[in-house]
Amino acid sequence: MTSHSSSSSFPDNDDEPAGPKRNTDDNIGSIDYSLDAIENQLSSIALKTSIDGERPSVADDHHELLTETAKGSSREIESERPINSTGESNLSTETGVWRNSSEVEVDGATSSPCSSGYAGEMGTSSGTASASGADDVQQHRNSSSSEGNNGEVLHSAQSQWVPGKRHVDEDDTCMSWRQRKKHFFVLSHSGKPIFSRYGNEHKLAGFSATLQAIISFVEDGGDRVHLVRAGKHQVVFLVKGPIYLVCISCTEEPYESLQGQLELLHGQMVLILTKSVNRCFEKNPKFDMTPLLGGTDAVFSSLFHSFSWNPASFLHAYTCLPLPCTTRQAAAAILQDVSDSGVIYAMLMCKYKVVSLVGAQKAPLHPDDLLLLANFIMSSESFRTSESFSPICLPRYNSMAFLHAYIYYFDVDTYLVLLTSNSDAFFHLKDCRIRIETVLLHSNVLSDIQRSISEGGMHVENLPLYPSNRYGSLFHTEPKPHETSVGTGGPGGLWHFIYRSMNLDQYISSQFSSPITNYKNQKRLYRAYQKLHASMHHQQTGPHKTQFKKDDNYVLLCWVTQEFELYAAFDPLADKGSAIKICNRLYGEKDEDKGMQFENNFNIVFKGTTDFKCDMQAKVE
Amino acid sequence: MxxxxxxxxxxxxxxxxxxxxxxxxxxxxxxxxxxxxxxxxxxxxxxxxxxxxxxxxxxxxxxxxxxxxxxxxxxxxxxxxxxxxxxxxxxxxxxxxxxxxxxxxxxxxxxxxxxxxxxxxxxxxxxxxxxxxxxxxxxxxxxxxxxxxxxxxxxxxxxxxxxxxxxxxxxxxxxxRDSLKERGTVQMLTVGREAAIEVQSLVGALDSCMANTLGYSVILFQDLLVSTTLSPEDTTNLFSYSTLRLTPRVLSSSSGGTSTWSYLRKGTTFVPSHADLASRSASNLSDENYRVVRPLQHGKWSKGKDGFLVTDIWGVEVGNLVPTTPTLWLQQTEHKMYLCSYQHKSLTILLLIPVTSMLNGEEGITSLKQQLLENVSTKIFKVEEKLAKGWGGENAYHVKGYRYLLVDGDRCVSRASPPGKVTTLTKESLLAMNKVREDVDLEKRRGNGGDDEKDLEICIRAKNNAWVIAKGTRGKELYIVLEKANETLLYASEAIEKFSDRYCNGAFSLD
Missing domain, CATH: 3.30.450.50 (Longin domain)
Known part of the structure; x- marks a missing residue:
């Protein structure tokens, strides 16, 4: 496992130290000075200019970090988190008082769900961590530089990427740590480190106190710091009650995107713990939250990885696996059937894609909740090995309370999630799952899913040159060999597009075509879309209607209406006029065709096709 | 705090x-x-x-x-x-x-x-x-x-x-609201071929006036630059200073006359009560111990009878109360220069003479002035007349249907729609342009301002249907707002193309 993860893990470019490699010994002397200096500059002002609020002392905090872990405040969570786990837990004492289960007898070991999905993750994440942590900067650079030549496509990047915390041995005195492209930190309002993407939280206590000092200093002045910009670096701050989140990045992503990522990071924590953790800070400002997140490294690293490939993280929409309408309807019918019996949301998923999603509630499941839930399930190995019943919180649905998720994998990619508020519903949901599985097998839904996976998604090459073809033309009409999803580019120099339906909160994204064949190019396009999205939806000036952007890499065309958004990437030499024509064609030339070529890519069970058609009433100019 | x-x-x-x-x-x-x-x-x-x-x-x-x-x-x-x-x-x-x-x-x-x-x-x-x-x-x-x-x-x-x-x-x-302006750049006067020859001849005459002193000359018409022999950086600095304190518009407003049109700072009128702001608030700095020259002090420049601009900012000669000639430092050569300014109607001529080459100091300056009056004044009058005749006035650089800003970063030069015309744009358009410029600024800073600046084109249709456009190529930037509603992207592109061909020598054109 160890050797495997170090050699085959797909490195996230953010891991890569930014900029030219500097002499590691350089500036180390000034590093210690730097933190001390900032502490002095900020905290001494706070102390000596009659602002006598508590300043976090680095040394003190560090001590408390070590001693407070086992103190009672963490038990607050224990009592507030519903304990519904069945079966045996293999938790270490460190990974959560609250996960100790009240044991419920279950027949047979195989039918016993894990107490929680990420409980079994300790082995994976720590194994990965130790493997990657052993990488030195140079090795790391080598592995990331080779990625560009592998010709791997994004989905294979996903499958090869191994979740887990990297570079655990680093701290802020290491030059390699400082050169990481994108850091995420979570700390408490008293300056205690809760989480750091890279490095050891305990060793970063001093750095964490510095971040706290900056935030508090500005807050003491009656203001709130959002962003600090320095050269290619941005430091983005987000305050969520007693929890402070900070991102330090030189990835050139827009501020709005980074802020959105911090929101999702917070949401992922809430999904695991609920917002009631805030009460612990009310009772004890120096409460140490770190142990509560023990074993969840893989969940967070997987989330950070998704920030560089998953459009859902900035579009706030979800995507579906392309399937014939009848297949999706068959899946929806049985899920709907089940949801009438106390299931709040029922979803059949294929990796991050929705096969079918139904809910008893009038409120649709928020795409961010879906993203965080899918990330949580996908990044936790233990869910794959047995059926599970895990308490989870949907931050957008109700951030204060736990729901219970019944999770079952039908095969390596396809899984069922049934959400209920009833903590005793495990056996009922198990029965539901058996019914669902029977129907899915009978109606060939599971085999259709496999076929869809092997066929891949929409290909721009299949876009008709003339607007005579009916919808469905973007799909493969005949099965294509497995994993030959890189195309040659579409008409008019079209390389890629994303279409988002506003009414459905769903998007579709075409397969990558030449020359966007490797992970580096795909990530670059992803970032370009991110910028385009942020620019179109700027708080002060947006939403804009149309944007045409041309640089050395692409011609990008974005078109936003009340019904949909279209993002399309073309060859940088593409003609403006033909790019516009292609966008119109993508969308459908005739009124009755509007967007219908995307019909098989949306989960439209509850909206109905008429609603879907209503989406499609505009034309780019 | x-x-x-x-x-x-x-x-x-x-x-x-x-x-x-x-x-x-x-x-x-x-x-x-x-x-x-x-x-x-x-x-x-x-x-x-x-x-x-x-x-x-x-x-x-x-x-x-x-x-x-x-x-x-x-x-x-x-x-x-x-x-x-x-x-x-x-x-x-x-x-x-x-x-x-x-x-x-x-x-x-x-x-x-x-x-x-x-x-x-x-x-x-x-x-x-x-x-x-x-x-x-x-x-x-x-x-x-x-x-x-x-x-x-x-x-x-x-x-x-x-x-x-x-x-x-x-x-x-x-x-x-100032997103179609670029501070820190020079605005140039466009002159016809004939006038250009006259200006060139004037520059030559000024050079010979300064003889062997290795001096420099800068000529302004109104608030616009006509000619310079300085480096772009020094020109920009001197241009900024002139439009702040020396040009006819500034002198007339500070002497209590009605404020005339300003290409740069329309509407910014000097309020005399603020003149001594520095002195008042400086009281706690005990600056009486230091002799401080205040080149930006308001109301200190005036036009003498001989046409030369005078000020006592740099002090007066003991005995005869003749103001000392101003001096300044050139950024490029780090030489200390005498600043000698002459004004005739809308034309301002600045001569910069190295202090080291003017061995007899103020006396030398006086003889230089005398020489200028005797040998060059006719040429100056002629050039002023020619430029005034060809000058289109306040809206000379207005292009109908366009609100634009054109910046040549390499030469530190910009040209923009007249401020009066920019004010006709809606707040939404200006906010959108402000944001687009912010984004372009960021891209530029990230590119570390290298010479190999990337080509960039952004055309945004804002929510008020205005087209907000930014184009950058080889150190030049063009920003345009088109508020004609119901026009397509292709129409907007064509409009930019026309503008580029006609006013930018095709710098932003596709072919």
């Missing part, structure tokens, strides 16, 4: 050892005094000076803390901006370890929506003008390590500069 509004300060980095001349606040805590002392030493300029010291120290502390913090990750470029909910802090490091920080309050209601780079350009302009007259801050600090000399100079200079932004008791800084 108490609430703060707009503040501008210059601090210097840690590591400088010198004594503060700033009067210390009365603090009882003995431990605090040395610390406060050390912190206050760092402040070379702070506005508003009447802000309590703890508040000043708070701003300094935050600024310095973040400069140090950001250097951890970005050693080559430290903190540039802090965006908070209610304030923006804009940073500029004009010299190593000398920092200028501007803090502005943000407010939608008061239209206080700024572009960071536009605010930084103000800091840049302050520093460029300062070193033109006083030399670098570091040299001043080296000259008198106590810092008193530097503080006195900075205080009077910056306060004189800031009076231009005062409206009543408030500073009005360039906001989103």
């Amino acid at each position: 108490p609430p703060y509004r707009k503040q501008i300060l210059i601090g210097r980095g840690r590591g400088d050892q010198f004594q503060s001349i700033v009067e210390l606040p009365k603090v009882n805590d003995k431990e605090v005094v040395p610390w406060v002392c050390e912190e206050l030493e760092k402040i070379l300029f702070f506005h508003p000076a009447d802000l309590p010291f703890p508040a000043q120290l708070s701003v300094i502390g935050l600024s310095e803390g973040l400069i140090t913090f950001t250097r951890i990750f970005s050693p080559e470029a430290a903190c540039e901006v802090i965006e908070a909910e209610m304030h923006s802090h804009v940073f500029f490091e004009p010299e190593p370890d000398i920092w200028m920080v501007m803090v502005v309050e943000k407010s939608k209601e008061t239209e206080a929506i700024f572009r960071t780079e536009a605010l930084r350009t103000i800091l840049k302009e302050i520093h460029s003008l300062f070193i033109m007259f006083h030399g670098s801050i570091r040299v001043l600090l080296d000259k008198e390590p106590g810092g008193g000399l530097t503080r006195s100079h900075l205080h009077t200079f910056i306060m004189d500069y800031l009076t231009d932004f005062l409206m009543g008791n408030k500073f009005v800084l360039p906001n989103f």
Whole structure:
């Protein structure tokens, strides 16, 4: 496992130290000075200019970090988190008082769900961590530089990427740590480190106190710091009650995107713990939250990885696996059937894609909740090995309370999630799952899913040159060999597009075509879309209607209406006029065709096709 | 930290050892005094000076803390901006370890929506003008390590500069409504072939007037540059100074006449009550110990009977009360130059003569002036007449249907729609343009301003249906707002193409 993860893990470019490699010994002397200096500059002002609020002392905090872990405040969570786990837990004492289960007898070991999905993750994440942590900067650079030549496509990047915390041995005195492209930190309002993407939280206590000092200093002045910009670096701050989140990045992503990522990071924590953790800070400002997140490294690293490939993280929409309408309807019918019996949301998923999603509630499941839930399930190995019943919180649905998720994998990619508020519903949901599985097998839904996976998604090459073809033309009409999803580019120099339906909160994204064949190019396009999205939806000036952007890499065309958004990437030499024509064609030339070529890519069970058609009433100019 | 509004300060980095001349606040805590002392030493300029010291120290502390913090990750470029909910802090490091920080309050209601780079350009302009007259801050600090000399100079200079932004008791800084302007660039007069030959001949005559002194000449018509023999940087600085204090528009407004049209700063009228702002607020700096020249002091320049501009800013000769000729430093050559200004109607001629080559000082200047009057005045009259005849007036550079800004970064030159025409644009369009410019600024900064700047084209149809367009190619930038509703992207592109072909020599055209 160890050797495997170090050699085959797909490195996230953010891991890569930014900029030219500097002499590691350089500036180390000034590093210690730097933190001390900032502490002095900020905290001494706070102390000596009659602002006598508590300043976090680095040394003190560090001590408390070590001693407070086992103190009672963490038990607050224990009592507030519903304990519904069945079966045996293999938790270490460190990974959560609250996960100790009240044991419920279950027949047979195989039918016993894990107490929680990420409980079994300790082995994976720590194994990965130790493997990657052993990488030195140079090795790391080598592995990331080779990625560009592998010709791997994004989905294979996903499958090869191994979740887990990297570079655990680093701290802020290491030059390699400082050169990481994108850091995420979570700390408490008293300056205690809760989480750091890279490095050891305990060793970063001093750095964490510095971040706290900056935030508090500005807050003491009656203001709130959002962003600090320095050269290619941005430091983005987000305050969520007693929890402070900070991102330090030189990835050139827009501020709005980074802020959105911090929101999702917070949401992922809430999904695991609920917002009631805030009460612990009310009772004890120096409460140490770190142990509560023990074993969840893989969940967070997987989330950070998704920030560089998953459009859902900035579009706030979800995507579906392309399937014939009848297949999706068959899946929806049985899920709907089940949801009438106390299931709040029922979803059949294929990796991050929705096969079918139904809910008893009038409120649709928020795409961010879906993203965080899918990330949580996908990044936790233990869910794959047995059926599970895990308490989870949907931050957008109700951030204060736990729901219970019944999770079952039908095969390596396809899984069922049934959400209920009833903590005793495990056996009922198990029965539901058996019914669902029977129907899915009978109606060939599971085999259709496999076929869809092997066929891949929409290909721009299949876009008709003339607007005579009916919808469905973007799909493969005949099965294509497995994993030959890189195309040659579409008409008019079209390389890629994303279409988002506003009414459905769903998007579709075409397969990558030449020359966007490797992970580096795909990530670059992803970032370009991110910028385009942020620019179109700027708080002060947006939403804009149309944007045409041309640089050395692409011609990008974005078109936003009340019904949909279209993002399309073309060859940088593409003609403006033909790019516009292609966008119109993508969308459908005739009124009755509007967007219908995307019909098989949306989960439209509850909206109905008429609603879907209503989406499609505009034309780019 | 108490609430703060707009503040501008210059601090210097840690590591400088010198004594503060700033009067210390009365603090009882003995431990605090040395610390406060050390912190206050760092402040070379702070506005508003009447802000309590703890508040000043708070701003300094935050600024310095973040400069140090950001250097951890970005050693080559430290903190540039802090965006908070209610304030923006804009940073500029004009010299190593000398920092200028501007803090502005943000407010939608008061239209206080700024572009960071536009605010930084103000800091840049302050520093460029300062070193033109006083030399670098570091040299001043080296000259008198106590810092008193530097503080006195900075205080009077910056306060004189800031009076231009005062409206009543408030500073009005360039906001989103100025997104089709580019401070720190030169605006040129377009001249016909015939006039160009006349101008060239005048430049030659001025050169021969300065004989062997290796001097330079700059010619302005109204607030527009006609000709220069200086480097682009020095031209920009001198142009800025001229349009602030020397051109006929400025002289007529400061002498109480009605304000005429200004290409640069339309509507900015000088309020005499602000003239002594620097002197008033400088009282606590004890600057009477230093002889401080105030080149930006208002109402100090006037036109003499012989056509030469005179001022006593640089003092007067003992005995005959003749004003001393102004001097300034050239950035490129670091030479000290005499500044000799002559004005005829709308034409302003600036001659820069190296101090070292004028061995007989003021006497030499007098004979130079005499020579100019005798040998070149006819040419000057002729050129003025020619340029005035060809001059299209206030809206000379208006292009119907377009609101535009064209910037040539390499030559530090810009041209824009007349301010009066830009005001016809809606707030939405201007806000959208402001944001587009902010994005382009970011791209430029990330590209480290290298010569191989990437080509870029952004066409946005804003929610009010206006087209907001930015194009950049080979160091040139073009920004255009088209508010004709219901036009397509192709129409907008065609309009840009036409504009580029006709007014930009095809620089932004596709072929």
